[in-house]
Amino acid sequence: MMKLYRFLGKRGRITIPYEIRQQIGFRYNDVLSFTKLDDNSVVVCKEKICDNCNEYLDEFEGDFEENITLEDFLDSLSEEEQRDALVHLSLLWAEKQKH
Incomplete structure (x- = not known):
């Protein structure tokens, strides 16, 4: 198990360590969720955010990521489609607020 430390900044910002981002595959503009567990972890x-995102890749030039x-x-x-994405994300958020 890898354990790295980072400081939480004044504005509540933190950088996810490069090694972790690489191993997990986090990319620029990914949507991340945070779930607090009973043990405070x-x-x-x-x-x-969508099932057919690849359909839209052709609309953008250059490296998507x-x-x-x-x-x-x-x-x-x-x-x-924007409304559907908003509803989907709102439902995910509401579900996570129950826990």
Whole structure:
């Protein structure tokens, strides 16, 4: 098990260590969720916001992981798809608030 330490900044920000990001596969603009467990530990998970995200890759030039922001991606969706994404994420958030 790897254990690394980082300081929590004044504004509540922290950098996830490079080694952890590489091993888990976290990328720029990933949506992450944080779940507090009963023992006060926290589980961080990468969330999937849509089932057909690859359909939209052709709309963007260059390296997807480096150049596109989450806002760019959401702006590329139709109004109905944006609503569906908002509902989906809201339901995930509400579920996690119960625990």
